[in-house]
Amino acid sequence: MGDLGTFIPIILALTLARDLNLGTTLIFTGIYNFITGAIYGVPMPVQPMKSIAAEALSNADFGVPEIMASGILTGGILFVLGVTGLMQLAYRLIPLSVVRGIQLAQGLSFAMTAVKYVKKIQNLPKSKSLGNRPWLGLDGLVLAIVCLCFIITVNGAGENFRGGCCAASDPQQRDDDVDVEGRRNNKRRVRKIIFSLPSAFIIFVLGVVLAFIRRPKVVHEIEFGPSSMRVVKISRGEWKRGFIKGTIPQLPLSILNSVIAVCKLSSDLFPGKEFTATSLSVTVGLMNLVGTWFGAMPSCHGAGGLAGQYKFGGRSGACVALLGVAKLVLGLVLGSSLAHILNEFPVGILGILLLFAGIELAMASRDMNTKQDSFVTLMVTAISLVGSSAALGFCVE
Template identity: 60%
Template sequence: MEEVSQGTTTPLLPNSNHPRRWYHHFTNPLRLKTALSSELSGSVGDLGTYIPIVLALTLVSHLDLSTTLIFTALYNISTGLLFSIPMPVQPMKSIASVALSDSLTLPQIATGGICTAVTLLFLGSTGLMSVLYRYIPLPVVRGVQLSQGLNFAFSAVKYIRYDQDFAANKSGGPRSWLGLDGLILAISCLCFLVLSTGSGELGSSTPHPTHLEETVSSSDRFRRRRLKLLSAIPAALIVFLVGLFLCFVRDPSIVKDLKFGPSKFHVLTITWDDWKTGFIKAAIPQIPLSILNSVIAVCKLSGDMFPDREASVAKVSVSVGIMNLVGCWFGAMPVCHGAGGLAGQYRFGARSGASVVFLGLGKLVLGLVFGNSFVRILGEFPIGILGVLLLFAGIELAMASRDMNSKEESFVMLVCGAVSMTGSSAALGFGCGIVLFLLLKLREIDCSKFVIWNSSLQSTKDSLDI
């Protein structure tokens, strides 16, 4: 494809609408379009789900934290460069939930991740995932996103209101108002994030300057400058660093327990019983959730947030497959690309792949420098602050369903979301949503065409009898 301008010929990439787009693609693969502070703030937007699950698996299932940090760091850096959007790397939540409730061993957790990875790799490489993405109704996808977002929000409220015991996978008594992990701290962080980030749209609340600057009142100019200044604050990063600082204040002995250097990599020994248990207990409930939330929902969400950079379902599916086929053999936590993580990172300012690259570099440093001893720091992190970060991520994901304009679409979405939440299964809600959508379409079928076709057939039959 070529574009001729003033006697010159400039080669273009397919679907390119600018003569220099190919140059910017290769010189700026991360598509960095916002301030560095916004990308840094957005990079910690999904830690509200990452830290609790990693901490729980480390304490209960003896997950190697150093290995998980290093591998997820490499995943973050790779996906940031590959997708050019803040594509998250999150734990496979269904596998983590089963591992904690049924006390699965590390090889069994790994086999669950490997079996899920093989399935997604097959669907992505054969094109079947693209077929599913093309024909699944949007209201059903929105229902899954709504249920996942509200589940995150409900969990976040529990984190804020009640003490948490991740090792026992249960909530404790009401959280005290005072203290270094009290309600006042969590509410203060919540208010700070609302004041600095607003609704989450960078600059959306700031009126655009007109060419007649004299017509703009001084109060409008002051408001514009104030909102611009607030949106430039890396709010989520500041909140996370405050929580990290409070870890050492809450327990100064952490410093003595830190040991430098990563743990040694080793390939897991997996038995046939591990394969059977991991597939039945971990992979079977995880596969539908990964297909719906980690591939289809996250691609739909990426199209909403980045219309010019919508992620390919085939690429996302293959990415999840390759990540886990590599890392799970070494005992790394099974991971996926979650819609909740993308919503959280976008909510706090991430607009390019740079945010997840920064997050990956941070994880890599922590994994190489502190290794498994970093679990002592995570164990003292204020859970109320994690709840605040998770709350914003959940609400942002749930708000993706606001584009359901007709009553029919909203009906399908709400039923799908309700079933997904009450049944604790995205697959069950998805199935109910599909059936409901088909029933509504069947109800609207124009039967007059069938009557005309039947009458014509009868006339032809009568003429043949004559």
């Protein structure tokens, strides 16, 4: 469950707001999870391409054909970079500060969309506001705030406990010190248990339960069986919009976050299991040259997802392979009928999940330590947000 905090809100939002084929996405991402877990032997994550998802959620004109076009073109370029050995060269040509600026801009775009979802009642398939959200109810502001506080409590930085300073000479004092240290150890154990909870998954399950409570008749709308797959038709204009608004801003993020950063992190977390940029680039490319033609969300690896899997105990490819089997079963058994349940999913809760997904993406820019790098990062962010296009910020810088 380590990287579901990113997977769940993005896929859920795109399913509700852009009619993404949920069943097909679950089937293909499940297959990706199983294969990459078997190939690499580490908890290699499979996540949605965040920049493409952010563009789709913030731009009503960026629909499923544009999403798929972006994924196919991004995957094709990554595949070529991998098989020709040009991945490392491409990495050297793209300044890290520019990529961090795009990440910050896209993360803020997620966050602003999330605030809109929480504050206003949304007609998600059309992304139109229908008025202020009420405080009470199964999709009210109070529920959203409670979920917000729960995630902060579970995922917060917590406190740094200090050890004892001096050894006491008095026996009674020593006993008191032992009691204090025991209480501290108990607090540490409790905090460790709390911090290990998969908060996003718990919130997601709560949302599903509330969806059934809000509309019990949805049970009768569930149909068993996989989704009917068909090739997505993409016009010339949709290819163009997909490349300009999706591929261009996504490509540098995929090169660094999905390939280079994952190579470095995997060598740090799993000594002796080092992967080349070429192999990761090829696998990301192949994933998006297959499933996206049938409507599956463009996918990639990610350093954040790998770190999340490791944080929650993932040490081998078995954990992501099991996750892949679970996705595959859901996609084959329930298919697109899952969308009927998700149509009743509390949008306020969805907004909270999206908020933290945006924060996670934006925080990647925190490693810009010099004034020059920070200046470039903030300039890219400002240009991307003002121009409503991460591609514009990337090209200008």
